[in-house]
Amino acid sequence: MPAIVNQPHADGNVQMLGDPSLIVHATPAAGFTSQLISSLRSPPVFVALLILSVVIVVALAAPLLGTIDPVAIDPGSRLRGLSPEHWLGTDAFGRDTYSRVVYGARVSLIVGAGATLMSITLGLLIGVLAGYFRAADAIIMRVMDGIMAIPSILLAIALVSLTGGSLLTVLVAITIPEVPRVVRLVRSVILSVRTEPYVEAAISLGTRVPTLLVRHMVPNTVAPLIVQGTYVFAAAILTEATLSFLGAGLPPEIPSWGNMMSEGRMYFQLLPGLILYPGIILAATLLSVNVLGDVLRDLLDPKMARKS
Amino acid sequence: MKIDNLAVQVVGDPTGRQVLENISFEISSGETLCVVGESGSGKSVTSLAIMGLLPAGSLKPSRGRILVDGEDILAASPARLRELRATRMAMIFQEPMTALNPVETVGEQIDEVLRIHSKLSKTARRQKVLAMLESVHMPDVERIYNSYPHQLSGGQRQRVVISIALILEPRILIADEPTTALDVTTQKQILLLIRELQKKHNTAVLFITHDFGVVAEIADRIVVMNRGHLVEVGTREDILARPREAYTRMLVSSVPSLIPQKREAPVTDIVLEVQSLSKNYSRKRLFGSGGSVAAAQNVNLTLRKGEIVGIVGESGSGKSTVARCIVRLQDPTSGAVLVKGEDIARVSGPQLRPKRQRVQIVFQDPYRSLNPRMRVGDSIIEGLVNFGTKREAALKKARELLGLVGLSDDSMQRYPHQFSGGQRQRICIARALALDPDILVADEAVSALDVSVQAQVLKLLGEIRDRTGIAVLFITHDLRVAAQICDTILVMQHGSIVEAGPAAEVLTSPRREYTRTLIDAAPGRGWDFQNFGPLISGAA
Numbered sequence: 001m002p003a004i005v006n007q008p009h010a011d012g013n014v015q016m017l018g019d020p021s022l023i024v025h026a027t028p029a030a031g032f033t034s035q036l037i038s039s040l041r042s043p044p045v046f047v048a049l050l051i052l053s054v055v056i057v058v059a060l061a062a063p064l065l066g067t068i069d070p071v072a073i074d075p076g077s078r079l080r081g082l083s084p085e086h087w088l089g090t091d092a093f094g095r096d097t098y099s100r101v102v103y104g105a106r107v108s109l110i111v112g113a114g115a116t117l118m119s120i121t122l123g124l125l126i127g128v129l130a131g132y133f134r135a136a137d138a139i140i141m142r143v144m145d146g147i148m149a150i151p152s153i154l155l156a157i158a159l160v161s162l163t164g165g166s167l168l169t170v171l172v173a174i175t176i177p178e179v180p181r182v183v184r185l186v187r188s189v190i191l192s193v194r195t196e197p198y199v200e201a202a203i204s205l206g207t208r209v210p211t212l213l214v215r216h217m218v219p220n221t222v223a224p225l226i227v228q229g230t231y232v233f234a235a236a237i238l239t240e241a242t243l244s245f246l247g248a249g250l251p252p253e254i255p256s257w258g259n260m261m262s263e264g265r266m267y268f269q270l271l272p273g274l275i276l277y278p279g280i281i282l283a284a285t286l287l288s289v290n291v292l293g294d295v296l297r298d299l300l301d302p303k304m305a306r307k308s
Numbered sequence: 309m310k311i312d313n314l315a316v317q318v319v320g321d322p323t324g325r326q327v328l329e330n331i332s333f334e335i336s337s338g339e340t341l342c343v344v345g346e347s348g349s350g351k352s353v354t355s356l357a358i359m360g361l362l363p364a365g366s367l368k369p370s371r372g373r374i375l376v377d378g379e380d381i382l383a384a385s386p387a388r389l390r391e392l393r394a395t396r397m398a399m400i401f402q403e404p405m406t407a408l409n410p411v412e413t414v415g416e417q418i419d420e421v422l423r424i425h426s427k428l429s430k431t432a433r434r435q436k437v438l439a440m441l442e443s444v445h446m447p448d449v450e451r452i453y454n455s456y457p458h459q460l461s462g463g464q465r466q467r468v469v470i471s472i473a474l475i476l477e478p479r480i481l482i483a484d485e486p487t488t489a490l491d492v493t494t495q496k497q498i499l500l501l502i503r504e505l506q507k508k509h510n511t512a513v514l515f516i517t518h519d520f521g522v523v524a525e526i527a528d529r530i531v532v533m534n535r536g537h538l539v540e541v542g543t544r545e546d547i548l549a550r551p552r553e554a555y556t557r558m559l560v561s562s563v564p565s566l567i568p569q570k571r572e573a574p575v576t577d578i579v580l581e582v583q584s585l586s587k588n589y590s591r592k593r594l595f596g597s598g599g600s601v602a603a604a605q606n607v608n609l610t611l612r613k614g615e616i617v618g619i620v621g622e623s624g625s626g627k628s629t630v631a632r633c634i635v636r637l638q639d640p641t642s643g644a645v646l647v648k649g650e651d652i653a654r655v656s657g658p659q660l661r662p663k664r665q666r667v668q669i670v671f672q673d674p675y676r677s678l679n680p681r682m683r684v685g686d687s688i689i690e691g692l693v694n695f696g697t698k699r700e701a702a703l704k705k706a707r708e709l710l711g712l713v714g715l716s717d718d719s720m721q722r723y724p725h726q727f728s729g730g731q732r733q734r735i736c737i738a739r740a741l742a743l744d745p746d747i748l749v750a751d752e753a754v755s756a757l758d759v760s761v762q763a764q765v766l767k768l769l770g771e772i773r774d775r776t777g778i779a780v781l782f783i784t785h786d787l788r789v790a791a792q793i794c795d796t797i798l799v800m801q802h803g804s805i806v807e808a809g810p811a812a813e814v815l816t817s818p819r820r821e822y823t824r825t826l827i828d829a830a831p832g833r834g835w836d837f838q839n840f841g842p843l844i845s846g847a848a
Binding site for chain 2: 196197198200201202203204205206207208211215216219
């Protein structure tokens with residue numbers, strides 16, 4: 001096995017978070033950081049963090065993890081089982097399944113992060129406008145209702161068939177249905193903060209609207225947006241896999257987990273691994289993100305927390 | 309009932325910090341015992357401990373006994389406790405709306421108590437519930453029986469809660485601030501009702517309150533608490549007239565007197581003139597307009613330099629609407645607001661912004677009035693920086709202002725959560741003064757504060773007025789506070805001003821019936837707290 005440059009860093013990271021010496025010193029009544037650390041003591045949360053860290057490291061260090069070119073076709077060794085040359089076997093075109101799974105993590109994370117970033121940014125901007133300016137509110141929210149009424153998969157298929165499948169198209173197709181959800185969240189926070197006395201005090205102190213929004217109102221949306229962001233992240237990864245599986249996503253040569261499962265479908269009885277390996281990793285990643293999202297929600301929004 | 313050496317501590321706190329320590333007192337049947345203390349004194353924890361309602365998992369009694377007719381509540385089993393709660397002791401809470409189930413009729417809710425704790429037939433139960441509603445002086449009891457809580461007024465809801473508490477004729481009634489959320493006139497009726505029912509059933513009443521007026525009105529004996537400790541127990545005369553402890557003395561003398569001090573009405577320039585101000589709220593309907601509600605009608609007032617004008621009235625009288633229109637947090641429907649002769653009621657946007665400097669506001673809730681994410685210094689200089697002052701100069705001014713309101717320089721670097729309610733209100737006053745406004749609007753600015761802190765903030769406002777000559781528009785529901793600080797008093801009812809005049813005149817010889825009702829309803833008005841004795845009517 002070749003040298004793995006990033007792994008010590010990753011291991012160190014995980015060890016630090018799970019380090020018992022740190023946990024013992026955390027007092028229950030202390031601040032956010034120690035609450036975070038204490039919630040990591042629960043095994044499911046720890047496992048979720050471990051899985052997600054591994055997926056991120058694998059995605060970053062893909063070329064260093066004994067992979068070969070994920071798109072290289074080798075007709076001589078089609079549909080092979082596990083072997084020392086091909087750890088997880090090969091697919092119908094003789095491509096290395098292991099390399100494709102590893103590079104697939106890159107695609108999933110890029111889609112997840114990209115869609116999250118885009119939908120949060122757009123949603124924040126539109127949500128603040130809708131929440132603060134009453135005149136804009138009626139129009140914006142009706143448009144958002146309209147977007148929410150369109151089935152997201154249908155929208156994605158339409159977009160991809162119009163412009164051809166590319167990463168950007170898929171990102172846009174995933175982002176658009178998520179934006180209204182973020183807008184609604186931001187708008188509700190801004191609406192409730194509007195009447196807070198400290199906002200009214202700032203108005204009577206002559207604070208201009210942009211400053212008022214940025215300084216006094218938007219910071220209140222950060223915590224709910226972080227929580228919403230984790231759900232968008234998981235939803236985006238899943239939607240990309242679904243689109244690719246349906247053939248309406250990324251071009252088939254790109255190693256995405258959805259593409260792999262789509263192609264493996266034909267050979268499921270012969271080589272179930274073609275679907276199982278990407279499928280298991282996809283499921284584990286989504287589960288981890290959702291578990292961590294729940295933890296963040298409990299920490300950032302005590303009202304929503306389940307009673308323990 | 310007897311409480312013996314009770315202590316309550318926080319569960320799982322290794323330091324063993326006690327929330328309550330060495331609480332001992334007794335209460336006998338037919339007696340009213342008032343527990344007074346400022347926020348955080350442990351009065352509510354005491355009442356919850358007696359009811360066996362301490363939140364499990366966060367507070368637990370660590371020592372002592374609570375004996376009701378010789379039976380120790382702390383040792384009782386949950387089933388026994390449930391039985392005791394209905395038959396021996398009952399509790400009424402501050403907010404009657406949240407104490408009642410909104411989706412059940414009040415009749416059913418009272419009936420539930422009988423259903424669980426008695427073997428009466430359905431018709432007998434109904435008879436008993438109706439009789440109970442009758443005895444709390446409800447009109448048209450058949451209709452009330454079938455009403456839902458939201459169909460009743462605040463006072464009626466509290467009567468329903470009292471019915472639920474008293475229908476099984478418990479030996480002890482615990483009332484935790486039962487009248488704090490009510491208007492003074494309603495408060496008076498509820499206090500009379502509790503007294504009447506107490507006489508009838510010979511119930512012991514444990515009355516928890518922060519309001520010394522109420523205490524002077526109803527207490528037989530008084531328990532004074534502070535920070536989880538018992539300060540003093542004594543008869544009403546002992547505590548109010550001859551307090552032994554310095555803390556009690558301080559607390560009692562902080563209660564503002566209802567009799568205004570004689571003040572010369574200032575003959576200075578008019579800084580604010582409100583002319584026939586009206587504000588209508590329109591009801592929104594899906595189709596067409598649903599009519600409108602007048603929150604303020606034809607309000608006229610003038611405010612002179614260095615003058616403190618009070619607007620008093622019960623909730624919903626429109627006093628806050630007037631304040632918010634003057635600060636232009638709301639747009640008046642009609643009328644004029646002249647600040648030094650300039651009308652600010654009709655301007656908006658960029659024309660309004662520079663004029664905002666002239667009028668500043670201090671709000672009621674000190675915990676929500678400061679941005680929790682900003683350092684105090686940055687909050688204070690916000691207005692100055694908005695109007696072009698250099699940061700250094702603004703910070704220098706902020707330090708001076710903090711000195712003026714009695715806070716130290718190092719407060720600048722701290723965040724609001726590091727301050728108490730009274731300190732935060734001082735910071736809010738400093739922030740409002742930063743722009744050197746002509747007018748300061750104080751919207752219930754001392755209503756959320758404990759009585760001793762309230763006295764300090766009132767004193768501060770008076771001093772600032774004397775030093776800077778600022779004019780203050782003081783909105784309050786508390787006649788005592790108004791008497792303490794205001795030169796002129798306006799009384800509002802249903803959106804209109806019903807009486808206006810110098811404070812001494814309005815409060816001692818009111819011309820209007822409504823004003824007289826308000827003054828009569830003010831609890832403890834026969835007692836002069838600052839002089840530790842009954843009020844001598846001749847002194848007014």
